[in-house]
Every structure is written in structure tokens, then in C-alpha cells.
Amino acid sequence: MKGQAIAIALVIASGVAMSVMSLSTLKTLDGTRAAYYERYRFAQVFAGFKRGPRTLESRVQHIPGVARADLRIVQNVNLIVPGLPEPAVGKLISIPDHGTPKLNQLYLRRGRLPEPGRLEVLVGESFANEHSFQPGDSVEAILNGRLRELTMVGIVLSPEYIVEMDPGDMLPDFKRFGLFWVPETEMEAAFDMEGAANDLSLTLMRGASEDDVIRRLDNLLDDWGGVGSYGRDEHMSHRFITDELAGLEAMGLVTPIIFMAVAAFLLNMVMTRVIAMQREQIAALKAFGYYNLEVGWHYCKMVTLIVVAGVVAGTLFGVWMGHGMAALYAAFFKFPIFYFQFDLQTAVITAVLSVAAALVGTLNSLRAASQLPPAEAMRPAPPGKFSKTIIERMGLQRLLSPAWRMIIRQLHRQPLKAVFSVLGISAAVGILVLGNFMNDAMDFLIDFQFRQVQRQDLQVSLFEPTGIDVVNDFQHITGVRQVEAFRGLAVRLRNGARSHRTAIQGMGKTRQLYRVVNQNGVDQDLSRDGLVVSDALARKLNSRVGDSVVVEVLEGERPVTSARIVGTIDDLSGLNAFASRDFVNRITREGPRITGAWMTVDAEHLDDVYASLKETPYVVGVNSKEATIDSFTSTVADSQLQMQSFVIGFAIVIAAGVVYNTARITLSERDRELATMRVLGFTHAEVSVVLLGELALLTLAAIPVGLAFGYAMVWLTTTSLATDLFRIPLVISTGTFAQAAIIVLLAAFASGWMVRRRLYHLDLFAVLKGKE
Structure with missing residues (x-):
């Protein structure tokens, strides 16, 4: 059983490693931040x-x-x-x-x-x-x-x-x-x-x-x-750091649950088979005077030993992963001292929960072992009930070879085992989708935010609200092709007891360089007096289109007025509010003013434009869109690549563990049948079809279920991790689905190949002997 035990221990180790890494890093980060704040x-x-x-x-x-x-x-x-x-x-x-x-x-x-x-x-x-x-x-x-x-x-x-x-x-x-x-x-x-x-x-x-x-x-x-x-x-x-802590907490709590559930299912399959194979030994032990509790405790120790091995390996790997995460955080979050600190309490709780989940998963098998009467145990297990499969009822069995008829009948006899096997493999597919979808989300976010919404090359911010005439100064800079001005206004929006501090972006009639669009590319109309706000901001204010909100201006004379929400957009960053520039200027009672401009420039004159802007006294900031994209990708790339590699590795462990254990159990249950087929003249290839065809059907059935499961997990992730700063788009490409399916198929193929080797070592003489 060493192969099966190792496979199960690896699944447990994967969940424990994610929990130890995430929750220990969470506690380290939170504790370091609290101490830094206080000191x-x-x-x-x-x-x-x-x-x-x-x-x-x-x-x-x-x-x-x-x-x-x-x-x-x-x-x-x-x-x-x-x-x-x-x-x-x-x-x-x-x-x-x-x-x-x-x-x-x-x-x-x-x-x-x-x-x-x-x-x-x-x-x-x-x-x-x-x-x-x-x-x-x-x-x-x-x-x-x-x-x-x-x-x-x-x-x-x-x-x-x-x-x-x-x-x-x-x-x-x-x-x-x-x-x-x-x-x-x-x-x-x-x-x-x-x-x-x-x-x-x-x-x-x-x-x-x-x-x-x-x-x-x-x-x-x-x-x-x-x-x-x-x-x-x-x-x-x-x-920013609070949002990161929330993500670590979600990862540390949700991911291990999936792995523990899969491990409990695998242990249940293995222990059920072991107990079925050892009926005679159990009967002999009870005949010699062993109590039910002693027999049950024997199998509990076997389960616990496998779990403890997985917990120890997962804890060590989680500590190693945690040091890697700490190095990434130390480069990004600036603390005087920041080292990964292993959280023993988290490890102990994770270990206890792993053992508890495993024992709960095998409870039915353990009860069967401890309560099996000696006389009943000494008799061979009764054969399964036979009934026609759906294919046979439809008269389609003639289209199948004898080997495939055996496969269909075996699945029909043990539907629960087949269902749980499908669910276990689908969990691996879903985790692969979850691990890889972030690349799709980031690609969509960059395309949407920096190519559909922000079409400018530069954003120029002014020292204070200034007259519209400065736009002419910008247009006369050599290399500047197009300029669009905006008026940013700091406000607090209120709706009853709810409020939020933000800025209204006042925009001109022509909006080619910065668009107010939904994720489907539809522009929002800013010609009417009122506000177009982010969906997230509308939810925070508990407002809908048509509602009025109080606008408290936080600069100048600080007037207070009301404005109607005339539209919402499903943007991806910040809690934003947009309006026409004329509407914003009327609110401030200051006349035409701007606080910045977007512009496009010729690439060959970019350095000249920079030089001119450096010498302009009322310019307080210049942001390059390309520089923002570079910063975005470099900020996300390191942590995303590392986490993605962990998730893919763990998903492969789940897929291989489920398929390998299913194949090994099938081989153990049907070794006499398969050996008999060899004696009767079936070739290795034909016997392999009986053994591995069942696994192939289960894997193929699990893939669409796993893709749906992955989509659900992605939806849950994007919903739970949405913050005021970022909303992760729910975007999954066909390539991500295909990659998840291919990786699981390869893991299943490798597991099947390992089990198939055992077919060459079947004892063909044993089947000629009757059981004693």
C-alpha cells in the first residue's frame, strides 16, 4: 500500500502546506504591522x-x-x-x-x-x-x-x-x-x-x-x-496591506478544506478496500478475543499514520514556501524587520483538523471493521447485485466489445464510488482553472484599463485648479498631438448614514483619450447633469440609478449640493465618480477650471515633451501610461508566478492521487478477474483496457464537472476578494480551460501507466486455486 499511502499523504501535505504558508505569513504580516504601527x-x-x-x-x-x-x-x-x-x-x-x-x-x-x-x-x-x-x-x-x-x-x-x-x-x-x-x-x-x-x-x-x-x-x-x-x-x-491580509486569510482557510475533503475521500476508498480484503483476518482476531474497539483502533492508527506523514511533510514544505513569500513581501512592504515566523498554533490546528477530517472520512469503514461479526467475516463477501445497465436496456451492448461491457457493468454496480472518483478528479481540474485564471484576468484588466479606458500616453497633474487656457500651452509643446483636460474635485458623497470620500472626475464633451465605459465596451453618457459612478461605489452608498446623493465639496468654498446618479459602470479599480466638466464647475462655483490633462505624443518627441513639462512650474506630476503598465506587470508578476506554480503542482498531486488510488483499488478488487482473463487468452492490451478504460471514463466525465467547479471557484474568488482598490474581472479563456483539462489528462495517463506495470506481475497460477 505504500504507493497509495504516499499519494494520500501528498494530497494532505499540499493542503497543509498552503494553510501553513498562508496563515503563518498572515500572522507574521499582521503582527509585524501592528507592532510597527504602535512603536x-x-x-x-x-x-x-x-x-x-x-x-x-x-x-x-x-x-x-x-x-x-x-x-x-x-x-x-x-x-x-x-x-x-x-x-x-x-x-x-x-x-x-x-x-x-x-x-x-x-x-x-x-x-x-x-x-x-x-x-x-x-x-x-x-x-x-x-x-x-x-x-x-x-x-x-x-x-x-x-x-x-x-x-x-x-x-x-x-x-x-x-x-x-x-x-x-x-x-x-x-x-x-x-x-x-x-x-x-x-x-x-x-x-x-x-x-x-x-x-x-x-x-x-x-x-x-x-x-x-x-x-x-x-x-x-x-x-x-x-x-x-x-x-x-x-x-x-x-x-493596500489590509487587502493583502484578507487574500492570505481566504487562501489559508478555503484551500485546505478542498484538499482535506479529497484526502478523506481517498482514505475512505482505501480503507473500505483494505477491510474487504482482510475480512478473514478480522474474523480470526475476534475469534481469539480481540474487542471491537481494538480492531477499530488498529485501523485508526493506520489512517493517523498516513495523515501525520502528510502533515509533517506539508508543514516543512509550507515553511519553505512561507520563506519565499516573506522575501516577496519584504521587497514590497517596507518594515524595519520582516522575517517569516512559523506559527506553531496554526500548524497544530491544521494537523488536528487533518486527522479529524481523515477519521470522519473513514468513519463508516472503521465502524464496519469493528462491528463485523466473526462468523460473517469468515464467509467470502457476497457478490454484488446484478442488474442491466442503461446501455443494455437500450439494446446497444452489441456495439461494445466484451472489455467495455465489463467496464460499464463495473461502474453500474458501484455508482457511489464512480461519483466520488469523478468529484475528486474534478477538484483537481477546478483548482487548475482557479490557479491559471489570474493570467486571463490580468491580461483583460491591462487591455481594458490601459487600452480601452485610458488611451492617452501621458497624464499631467497641475499644482492647483487653473484656467482652461493652459490647454493651449500644452498643445504648443513640440510632439504633443492631442490634449483633453479634466477637473478633479475632492468630495464626500452621502446617502443617509452611508458616505464615502472620493473625487469626481469632470470631463469634457470629447472623450477620446479617457473613456467612461463598461467592461463590454459601451460608453456612458455624461451630457446630463448628474453622476456616473462605479457599481462598487453605488453599492457602498446603497444607491441606484435615479437616486440623489449629497455632494460635500472638500475644497474651495466647500459648497454642499445634491446630484442624481444617472448611470453606473462596472469598472475594475477604485470607487470612482464621473460627470461633465461643466457640471463640476457649476458645483464649485469657480468658473471654468481644470486640474490636469491627458495627452498623446509622438514617440520620437517624447523626451522633448518630458523636458518641457519639467520646466513648466504649474505642473506637479506627469504619469506615463506605459510606465504604469510596466509597474503593474512587475508588481504582480513575481507573486503571481510563484503562487501559480504552487497551485498547479498541488492540483497535479490531487489528480494523480485520485486516479492512482482509484486504479490501485480497482486492480486489488479485480486482480483474480484480470488474471483469469490472462489465463483464458486475453492479451495484456485487452486486460489493460478493462483496468484503465474505467479510469479513462471517470477522468473524461470529471473534466466538464471540474471546469464548472473551477468557474464557480473563480466566481467565489472574484466576489470575496473584491475591494475598494481592485475588482478582479471574471474572465476565463478557452486556453485556461484547455490547459486544466490537458494537465489532468497527463496526470491520469502517468498514474495509469504506473498501475499498468503491475499487470505484468499478476500471479496467473493463483487463480487456478480456490480460496480456502
Whole structure:
């Protein structure tokens, strides 16, 4: 039985490995994040405003529930990085001239702190690593219209930016976005902010109401151009890592259940056959005085031994996989210290559940062994009941060879065994579909987001809302072919007790460079006064087309109005709202204004366009679509490739385990029949058809069931993993279905070939002897 035991142990090991890897990594990541937040005082509420005096800090401290507040200056600037033709974006954050910030404290990885009186800065590690910067290197930045040199004297980490990304980006771009911490006096002088600030973060007292503090804080900052306060759950870095934790938890809980169910089924098949083969031995043991419990315990130990072997192997492999995942996370999530920590509690719980699942799966067989009366056990098992198959009732048996008639009759006699075999193999097919569909989803997402929706080459962001005349400036840049302006407006949308902080994207009448489309390619009409919102945003606000929502503008004079939802789109990223630019300008009561533009450029003049934009003082950011695609693919590729290889390997284990065990059990049950056929003159090929034809039918029947099962799992995955940041499209290509079917067929072929070799070693003389 060693082959069957190894196959079952490998199935158990696969589920245990996924559980240990996912849940241990989850606990490591969550524990590291919590310790980092606490030790380095990550804020709980954040707020931006136009400009306010430093005395605001004491007033904020008096808001009930506020434990600590910290004012600072935050500005986005254009960077000129050596060797990088396009402009990069730098976020400058002020820090005290001496000492450390009250909140969001920094961890100095290398170098030293800046000295007052010099334009020395600290740089985030992701940006520094991407450009191989060392303490002492420098970059140029346009500060308030003046070109200045920033000397990087230290490389740091911040709990506020575990993922170093701009809140307006869909994914991190470590090459084109950098974080810099600048002494307070230098920031005040560079941006004319003496004695003033424009950003605030704070922590709360235990038991304080975050919503109440945010409401009071917004009221306080109204006079200073507040743009809306928000909690930690809306902070981009925190949301990003929280979504990753949710994915790990789902993987660690759902996947092992599938493997344990398959393992329990395999053990049930094996133990049922073993007990049937050992009826005489069981009877002899009971005749000698062994109790039912002792006989049952004997087989329990056999099951437990197989499970324990699988648990040990799976735990070791899960630890190895966990170290690989930790290395990926350490490169992406920036913690001072991050090492994979094996979670013994998870391993113990997984082991107990594996043993319990196996024993439950074999409970019926164990009960049969322990309760088998000695007299009954000494008699041969009664033959199965014969009845005509459907094919025979239809009179089609003459179309089949004798070997195929045997196969059909065998399946007809044991329908439950056939059904469970089909379900076991279909689980492998479904897991392969689930593991490979992500490639299809990512290909569709890139095509939809970056070729159907975003058709521009560059997106240019302005320092503040500006007159429409700047579009003419862009159009006169050599190499620029087409320009479309937009007006982004920070708002909070409310519907009763539900609300969400987002931005309305005000767009012009001509929308060729950025389209508002559904996944089927149908454009949404923005000509009517109202909002077109993401389906996800509509669900969050509990709103439908035709409903009105309250629009609280979070900039300028901060007017409050209402708007009707005139359409929804099934987009794939963010919780977005779109409207005509005229409608947005009427809401703000500021007249025609824009905050950015999309443009297409000639490839041969791209560097010239970059150079011109670098010298434009009111441009605060330039995003290249191709650079975003590169960042997207490089961010997803490593982790996706590694997880895909694990899933494919585990699915092959399931397929091979089910097919191999089914074939071995069939061979054990029918060895006398097959040997008799050989004595009667059947060839090896004809005998092989009887043995392996049944497996072939089961595998072929399992493939369509498995494809449907895979589709259901993909739907469940896309539904459960949908977040405010991303919605994974439910897209499965024909190639993915075909690949899953082919891999399972190959695994079945390999298993069948291994079992077929045993046909050459059948004892042909044994069948000539009667059973004693």
C-alpha cells in the first residue's frame, strides 16, 4: 500500500502546506504591522487643508477623543532624477528640525538625520533602492517654481508608507514616485509657509468615536480650506496591506478544506478496500478475543499514520514556501524587520483538523471493521447485485466489445464510488482553472484599463485648479498631438448614514483619450447633469440609478449640493465618480477650471515633451501610461508566478492521487478477474483496457464537472476578494480551460501507466486455486 499511502499523504501535505504558508505569513504580516504601527506611532486620523496657523494644533488637541496631534507641511513636487527622462513625482513631508515627529515616526535605515540650515532630506527606501541612491547623492526638484537640489543624507522607513505610493495611483511605482522628509524650516522657506501648515495627523483615545472626531475636525478646518478628514481605513498604504491580509486569510482557510475533503475521500476508498480484503483476518482476531474497539483502533492508527506523514511533510514544505513569500513581501512592504515566523498554533490546528477530517472520512469503514461479526467475516463477501445497465436496456451492448461491457457493468454496480472518483478528479481540474485564471484576468484588466479606458500616453497633474487656457500651452509643446483636460474635485458623497470620500472626475464633451465605459465596451453618457459612478461605489452608498446623493465639496468654498446618479459602470479599480466638466464647475462655483490633462505624443518627441513639462512650474506630476503598465506587470508578476506554480503542482498531486488510488483499488478488487482473463487468452492490451478504460471514463466525465467547479471557484474568488482598490474581472479563456483539462489528462495517463506495470506481475497460477 505504500504507493497509495504516499499519494494520500501528498494530497494532505499540499493542503497543509498552503494553510501553513498562508496563515503563518498572515500572522507574521499582521503582527509585524501592528507592532510597527504602535512603536512608531502611526496616526489614526488624517486631514489636509489649504493653509492654517500652527496654533491649530492646540485647538485640535482639545477635541474630545483626540490623544495626540501633529501638524506638518506636505507638498508634491516634480523631480529631475539622473538617468530618468520623464519627470518623477516627489512628496515632501516636513519633520522637526530637532528630534522626531510626534506621530508617524521614521526608522533610519542608513545615513544620518538632516542638519538645520541646509536642504538635506531623508528619502524613502523604495525610491532609493530603485535608483541605487546612497546617502550623499542628490536629485533636483522644482520647489514653488524654483529648481533646487535635494541632498539625501539618510534612507528611512515610515509606518505611514509601508507601501510607498501616491494616493492617486492605482499601483506603486517606486521608480517615479519618491518620499522625502525635509526639516521644517526648509519647508517653510521653500513654500512660503512660515508659522503655517497644511496637513494634520492625530491619534485617538481608547474608546473614542472616530466618526465624531472626524466631524468635529472637519468643522474646525472649514475656515482653513480643509479637504476632508479620513480614518486609517481610507489610508492608501493601510488599505493596500489590509487587502493583502484578507487574500492570505481566504487562501489559508478555503484551500485546505478542498484538499482535506479529497484526502478523506481517498482514505475512505482505501480503507473500505483494505477491510474487504482482510475480512478473514478480522474474523480470526475476534475469534481469539480481540474487542471491537481494538480492531477499530488498529485501523485508526493506520489512517493517523498516513495523515501525520502528510502533515509533517506539508508543514516543512509550507515553511519553505512561507520563506519565499516573506522575501516577496519584504521587497514590497517596507518594515524595519520582516522575517517569516512559523506559527506553531496554526500548524497544530491544521494537523488536528487533518486527522479529524481523515477519521470522519473513514468513519463508516472503521465502524464496519469493528462491528463485523466473526462468523460473517469468515464467509467470502457476497457478490454484488446484478442488474442491466442503461446501455443494455437500450439494446446497444452489441456495439461494445466484451472489455467495455465489463467496464460499464463495473461502474453500474458501484455508482457511489464512480461519483466520488469523478468529484475528486474534478477538484483537481477546478483548482487548475482557479490557479491559471489570474493570467486571463490580468491580461483583460491591462487591455481594458490601459487600452480601452485610458488611451492617452501621458497624464499631467497641475499644482492647483487653473484656467482652461493652459490647454493651449500644452498643445504648443513640440510632439504633443492631442490634449483633453479634466477637473478633479475632492468630495464626500452621502446617502443617509452611508458616505464615502472620493473625487469626481469632470470631463469634457470629447472623450477620446479617457473613456467612461463598461467592461463590454459601451460608453456612458455624461451630457446630463448628474453622476456616473462605479457599481462598487453605488453599492457602498446603497444607491441606484435615479437616486440623489449629497455632494460635500472638500475644497474651495466647500459648497454642499445634491446630484442624481444617472448611470453606473462596472469598472475594475477604485470607487470612482464621473460627470461633465461643466457640471463640476457649476458645483464649485469657480468658473471654468481644470486640474490636469491627458495627452498623446509622438514617440520620437517624447523626451522633448518630458523636458518641457519639467520646466513648466504649474505642473506637479506627469504619469506615463506605459510606465504604469510596466509597474503593474512587475508588481504582480513575481507573486503571481510563484503562487501559480504552487497551485498547479498541488492540483497535479490531487489528480494523480485520485486516479492512482482509484486504479490501485480497482486492480486489488479485480486482480483474480484480470488474471483469469490472462489465463483464458486475453492479451495484456485487452486486460489493460478493462483496468484503465474505467479510469479513462471517470477522468473524461470529471473534466466538464471540474471546469464548472473551477468557474464557480473563480466566481467565489472574484466576489470575496473584491475591494475598494481592485475588482478582479471574471474572465476565463478557452486556453485556461484547455490547459486544466490537458494537465489532468497527463496526470491520469502517468498514474495509469504506473498501475499498468503491475499487470505484468499478476500471479496467473493463483487463480487456478480456490480460496480456502
